[in-house]
Amino acid sequence: MGTACYVRGGMEIVKRLSQTLGVGVGETTPDGKFTLEVMRCIGACGLAPALLVNDRVVRQVNPDKLNRVLALCG
Ligand code: FES
Numbered sequence: 563m564g565t566a567c568y569v570r571g572g573m574e575i576v577k578r579l580s581q582t583l584g585v586g587v588g589e590t591t592p593d594g595k596f597t598l599e600v601m602r603c604i605g606a607c608g609l610a611p612a613l614l615v616n617d618r619v620v621r622q623v624n625p626d627k628l629n630r631v632l633a634l635c636g
Pocket residue numbers: 563564565566567568602603604605606607608610611612
């Protein structure tokens with residue numbers, strides 16, 4: 563939720579993640595696979611909106627890419 567990610571739709575990505583995973587920010591899914599956390603900036607502003615999945619940066623996230631990332635992780 564740093565400035566670059568925020569202005570490029572980061573809040574919508576957080577909402578979609580929350581809806582898809584069924585957890586709020588700071589919560590973990592019942593199976594323990596996902597914890598949804600919001601950070602100010604992960605140092606990838608040029609790739610915004612960006613996610614950090616474990617130690618990997620996912621660049622220029624959009625809803626389609628988000629679904630693919632979750633499918634790969636699930
Ligand atoms: S604001 Fe998102 S990576 Fe910097």
